[in-house]
Amino acid sequence: MSAILVIVGVALCMASGLPSLVTRRASVVTTVLIVAGGVTGLIGAVLGLTWGTAGLSLPWHIPGGALAIRVDALSAFFLAPVFLLAGAGGLYADRYWPAARMRAGYVRAFFGLMAGALALVMCAANTILFLAAWEVVAVSSFFLIATEHEQAESRSAAWIYITASHVATLALFAIVVLLHGVTHTWAFVPLAAGTGAIPVGQALLCLAFIAFGIKAGLMPFHIWLPGAHAAAPSHVSAVMSGVGIKMGVYGLVRLLSLFDAVPSAFGTTLLLAGIASSILGVAFAIAQHDLKRLLAYHSIENIGIIVTGLGIGVVAQTHGQPLLAVLGYAGALLHVWNHGLFKALLFLSAGAAIHSAHTREIDRMGGLARRMPWTAAAFLIGAVAITGLPPLNGFVSEWLLYVAGFTSITGSPHGGPALILVLVVPALALTGALALACFVKAFGTVFLGAPRSEAASDASEVPATMRAATVPLILGCAAIGLLPALFGPLLSRAVHAAAPRLPMPATFTALLQPIQDSALVIAGIAIAAVLTLLAVTRRAATALTWDCGYAEPTSRMQYTASSTARGVVGLFGWAMRPVIHAPRPFTLFPSAAAFESHVPDTVLDRALLPALRGARWVLGFARYFQHGRMQLYLLYLGVTLVALLAWSAR
Amino acid sequence: MTAVLQLLLVVLTAPLLLGVITRTKAIVAGRRGQPLLQAYYDLGKLLRKETVLSSTTTWVFLAGPAVAVVVPLLASLLLPLAGPRAPLAFTGDLILFVYLFALSRFFTTAAALDTGSAFEGMGVAREITFAALAEPALFFGLLALARISGSLSLSQLLTVDGTSWHKASAALVLIIASWFIVLLAENSRVPFDDPNTHLELTMIHEVMVLDHSGPAFGLILYGSALKLFVFSALIADVALPRTGNPLIDAAATLGAVLVIGVVIGLVESSMARLRLVRVPQLLIAASLVAGFAVVLVLR
Numbered sequence: 001m002s003a004i005l006v007i008v009g010v011a012l013c014m015a016s017g018l019p020s021l022v023t024r025r026a027s028v029v030t031t032v033l034i035v036a037g038g039v040t041g042l043i044g045a046v047l048g049l050t051w052g053t054a055g056l057s058l059p060w061h062i063p064g065g066a067l068a069i070r071v072d073a074l075s076a077f078f079l080a081p082v083f084l085l086a087g088a089g090g091l092y093a094d095r096y097w098p099a100a101r102m103r104a105g106y107v108r109a110f111f112g113l114m115a116g117a118l119a120l121v122m123c124a125a126n127t128i129l130f131l132a133a134w135e136v137v138a139v140s141s142f143f144l145i146a147t148e149h150e151q152a153e154s155r156s157a158a159w160i161y162i163t164a165s166h167v168a169t170l171a172l173f174a175i176v177v178l179l180h181g182v183t184h185t186w187a188f189v190p191l192a193a194g195t196g197a198i199p200v201g202q203a204l205l206c207l208a209f210i211a212f213g214i215k216a217g218l219m220p221f222h223i224w225l226p227g228a229h230a231a232a233p234s235h236v237s238a239v240m241s242g243v244g245i246k247m248g249v250y251g252l253v254r255l256l257s258l259f260d261a262v263p264s265a266f267g268t269t270l271l272l273a274g275i276a277s278s279i280l281g282v283a284f285a286i287a288q289h290d291l292k293r294l295l296a297y298h299s300i301e302n303i304g305i306i307v308t309g310l311g312i313g314v315v316a317q318t319h320g321q322p323l324l325a326v327l328g329y330a331g332a333l334l335h336v337w338n339h340g341l342f343k344a345l346l347f348l349s350a351g352a353a354i355h356s357a358h359t360r361e362i363d364r365m366g367g368l369a370r371r372m373p374w375t376a377a378a379f380l381i382g383a384v385a386i387t388g389l390p391p392l393n394g395f396v397s398e399w400l401l402y403v404a405g406f407t408s409i410t411g412s413p414h415g416g417p418a419l420i421l422v423l424v425v426p427a428l429a430l431t432g433a434l435a436l437a438c439f440v441k442a443f444g445t446v447f448l449g450a451p452r453s454e455a456a457s458d459a460s461e462v463p464a465t466m467r468a469a470t471v472p473l474i475l476g477c478a479a480i481g482l483l484p485a486l487f488g489p490l491l492s493r494a495v496h497a498a499a500p501r502l503p504m505p506a507t508f509t510a511l512l513q514p515i516q517d518s519a520l521v522i523a524g525i526a527i528a529a530v531l532t533l534l535a536v537t538r539r540a541a542t543a544l545t546w547d548c549g550y551a552e553p554t555s556r557m558q559y560t561a562s563s564t565a566r567g568v569v570g571l572f573g574w575a576m577r578p579v580i581h582a583p584r585p586f587t588l589f590p591s592a593a594a595f596e597s598h599v600p601d602t603v604l605d606r607a608l609l610p611a612l613r614g615a616r617w618v619l620g621f622a623r624y625f626q627h628g629r630m631q632l633y634l635l636y637l638g639v640t641l642v643a644l645l646a647w648s649a650r
Numbered sequence: 651m652t653a654v655l656q657l658l659l660v661v662l663t664a665p666l667l668l669g670v671i672t673r674t675k676a677i678v679a680g681r682r683g684q685p686l687l688q689a690y691y692d693l694g695k696l697l698r699k700e701t702v703l704s705s706t707t708t709w710v711f712l713a714g715p716a717v718a719v720v721v722p723l724l725a726s727l728l729l730p731l732a733g734p735r736a737p738l739a740f741t742g743d744l745i746l747f748v749y750l751f752a753l754s755r756f757f758t759t760a761a762a763l764d765t766g767s768a769f770e771g772m773g774v775a776r777e778i779t780f781a782a783l784a785e786p787a788l789f790f791g792l793l794a795l796a797r798i799s800g801s802l803s804l805s806q807l808l809t810v811d812g813t814s815w816h817k818a819s820a821a822l823v824l825i826i827a828s829w830f831i832v833l834l835a836e837n838s839r840v841p842f843d844d845p846n847t848h849l850e851l852t853m854i855h856e857v858m859v860l861d862h863s864g865p866a867f868g869l870i871l872y873g874s875a876l877k878l879f880v881f882s883a884l885i886a887d888v889a890l891p892r893t894g895n896p897l898i899d900a901a902a903t904l905g906a907v908l909v910i911g912v913v914i915g916l917v918e919s920s921m922a923r924l925r926l927v928r929v930p931q932l933l934i935a936a937s938l939v940a941g942f943a944v945v946l947v948l949r
Contacts, residue, residue, distance in 0.1 A: 406796050409944075439756075511741070530709070532716070537866065540700070540864075541702045545766055553767065558767070
């Protein structure tokens with residue numbers, strides 16, 4: 001039943017864009033179709049989580065391939081956010097990219113295609129179908145990133161994206177072929193015992209790290225993510241950030257679940273890569289002045305947190321500590337849901353702010369909370385959630401990972417090898433504090449204070465459908481944050497499907513119950529206190545900001561986002577290497593001066609691109625052979641032929 | 651019963667701590683100083699004043715003081731101040747304790763940015779940078795205590811008995827030193843911030859509340875007193891043994907907190923505020939000290 005609902009959802013999503021390609025007046029049909037697809041698929045996913053595994057198989061003419069899907073607890077867990085975000089994004093796009101705007105049909109068609117293919121990836125039981133759906137997602141994302149391809153920034157972001165994505169696909173091809181070599185089927189079946197130790201298994205794990213790491217945006221493979229998520233339309237960024245990168249996480253978890261024993265070096269690699277991604281991701285995020293690039297770097301940070309959880313799970317499993325492993329997997333999987341929810345919420349509300357203020361630069365916005373109160377409230381909820389503050393959902397998954405880190409030090413007797421997990425605690429602490437810094441800066445500069453530009457002072461609230469699209473996301477964040485014990489059973493089923501060789505965890509509800517009680521208490525008392533204070537000061541007098549007695553405050557006097565972030569950028573200057581242009585006037589009388597600073601992506605702009613330019617220079621020597629003289633080309637043919645004949649006649 | 655006693659202890663005596671600090675500084679400076687109960691008189695005066703709100707602000711401006719009072723009260727419920735068990739105790743409550751203060755920091759800084767003033771923005775920029783460095787120190791200390799006590803609940807972590815001091819006295823001393831530095835940083839005391847100065851170049855917390863007035867400002871004052879009390883009680887809990895009798899324990903906590911207040915006063919009298927470039931160095935040093943405590947208990 002769940003499989004049928006999921007397939008119907010996929011079909012509805014994929015077909016939703018086609019009417020818009022035909023005629024402009026069909027945009028309502030498109031919205032209805034994609035929302036219906038999202039709802040159907042979500043119901044199917046929830047049924048798959050609560051009832052049990054279901055499968056569906058249809059014949060397919062590709063050799064080795066079969067249209068076989070299997071909705072087990074893990075697939076259903078990943079499918080739920082896919083369909084929720086597809087529906088919300090589709091509803092948002094109805095007025096965000098209206099039919100009158102250019103390429104509306106193109107955007108709707110590729111969005112539906114991408115959403116449907118994403119769902120197929122999460123539930124594919126046949127590796128060829130997995131690969132095909134993966135490619136469809138990659139290519140449709142490419143077209144969506146390049147929607148505004150008149151701008152050079154979109155073109156370059158799209159090219160970098162498709163290049164990185166195809167490196168991942170190449171590695172995925174190799175994984176599929178190797179899997180077939182080991183299991184002799186084109187399906188995801190558990191591997192024989194001891195596969196983790198032989199070279200084939202180790203090759204599988206290395207390729208998995210590359211392929212799924214690139215797709216998930218793990219450092220140092222993250223180079224495509226900031227540009228791509230900034231250039232795409234906001235609802236597309238919401239889906240790409242919320243669930244597109246989870247495709248990599250899903251692939252990694254699915255592959256790990258097939259192994260019986262993963263070498264501990266792989267777990268340590270996952271752990272360290274996750275910690276590096278989370279700390280450096282948030283550090284780079286603070287330095288950004290483009291709102292969507294900032295949110296994209298935060299996706300890198302949260303993927304780092306998820307992979308840290310997976311690393312905890314693998315390391316603990318290798319060292320025979322099942323409780324720790326269960327906590328690690330649970331934190332990682334719950335963070336998959338949480339990140340999908342609050343990141344989509346942030347992208348949709350940021351998109352609304354950008355739409356109204358006609359700019360993506362944080363330092364050109366300001367004071368939008370007075371003009372767009374609903375959007376500001378939605379962004380605030382997303383910001384509190386992503387910082388991991390109680391009583392919202394980000395706190396619950398980070399809490400699970402903290403408990404895993406603390407348990408590793410209280411549990412292990414004498415400083416055993418599982419002690420590397422202790423690194424998780426200070427890493428998460430630093431990440432959380434930096435994320436708070438970044439979102440205070442972002443929320444404060446964009447929505448609070450006084451408007452910094454004409455467009456910001458004329459901004460108006462966005463249409464009701466765009467606001468309505470954020471409501472299910474807000475409800476999801478609040479539900480998981482305030483009632484986490486309700487989601488305990490679903491989480492334990494997903495963890496069991498992700499790590500079948502661990503004992504089935506039965507203690508999540510008991511573990512999360514106190515968090516639920518305290519979250520309800522905190523939320524209740526805090527909201528009551530704020531409302532009381534607002535009521536008491538309702539008839540207070542208003543005046544200009546006192547500001548130590550300045551008579552004429554202007555919006556230019558406010559702290560800019562870069563100034564707010566300067567302290568942290570200074571602390572992380574060794575990694576970020578900001579580029580500063582500050583031509584100083586050296587004249588006798590005052591003249592114009594300027595200051596400009598930006599932070600390029602270190603891996604892309606300072607390592608990869610120079611390395612590629614160097615490679616191109618070296619390979620340029622091959623041009624000596626490309627002179628265009630037919631006689632010498634015939635000579636090459638002759639020499640090669642003679643050499644081959646001589647070699648084969650040995 | 652103990653919960654009520656603990657709540658009364660925190661609610662009623664928090665402003666007294668501010669008075670003790672001010673009186674210590676006055677005595678060291680050779681003055682007579684303000685009355686010990688001055689903070690109470692200030693709160694009473696502020697509650698009677700009228701509020702003037704800036705026209706740039708939204709509801710977030712008033713959410714700051716509200717959350718700043720609620721959070722330390724809830725956090726105090728997680729500490730075992732009057733007896734061996736806190737009113738709210740569960741596995742992993744130590745993480746909730748730290749993140750509650752992060753919640754109050756988020757709303758305090760957002761309220762500051764709401765005014766659109768350059769001074770508040772400056773305070774926010776400094777506050778978020780220094781808080782990022784203070785968090786790991788707190789967590790390293792909690793890691794070491796978790797290792798010593800083998801538990802993940804503050805009620806067991808902080809109920810120090812003689813065996814803990816025998817086993818890991820060096821680590822406990824290091825934790826207390828590191829957490830004292832974090833207390834000074836989080837509560838804007840010298841050497842991080844001077845609570846008496848009103849020079850914009852030198853303020854961090856004082857500058858973030860420039861535009862508040864009336865009852866809201868009173869709530870901010872009271873909230874900062876509560877936060878100082880809770881942090882001092884945390885350190886007192888690490889050092890003091892528990893007897894089990896609620897009244898004796900509450901009195902002992904109050905006494906230890908006031909002693910910590912005297913120590914804060916002495917530190918403030920003997921040091922000047924650090925240059926801002928030195929502040930990250932001191933906070934990283936505090937993290938390293940606590941990290942070393944973790945290394946010590948891991949042997």
